[in-house]
Amino acid sequence: MKTILVDAIDGLVLRDGTIFEEMHEMLEEFPNRKIVLTGANDEQFKEFGLSKSPYEVFTLKHNPEKTDPKYFRTMLNHFNLTNADVIFFEHNQEAVKSAETVGIKTYYYDSVKRELTALKDFLTANL
Secondary structure: OOEEEEEOEOOOEOOOOOEOHHHHHHHOOOOOOEEEEEOOOHHHHHHOOHHHOOOEEEEOOOOOOOOOHHHHHHHHHHHOOOHHHEEEEEOOHHHHHHHHHOOOEEEEOOOOOOOHHHHHHHHHHHO
């Protein structure tokens, strides 16, 4: 069963540090493991309330950023996963491209439009 890699800030976690409940409810419809990906450092981890995430959180504290493919290779290695084991959604287009260069099936999530139906369709089609 594939793991869903969840965008943290401007994805599941809103800028005010709260959880985007509609997204959380949609994600809960899938029995798959979820891992929240962020680049947050310790200060940002507290600022955005990432310790309150309903799923495990992975960060490299901006070293490197998600825009660097090394972030995704390190994350996959950390969890003993391959690119075929995961799917990912992300609001930052550069991070989307970075994940794709590592072979991760990735969906660009527009954090302004918040189109959860399209995101759910992507997850359903690729899990």
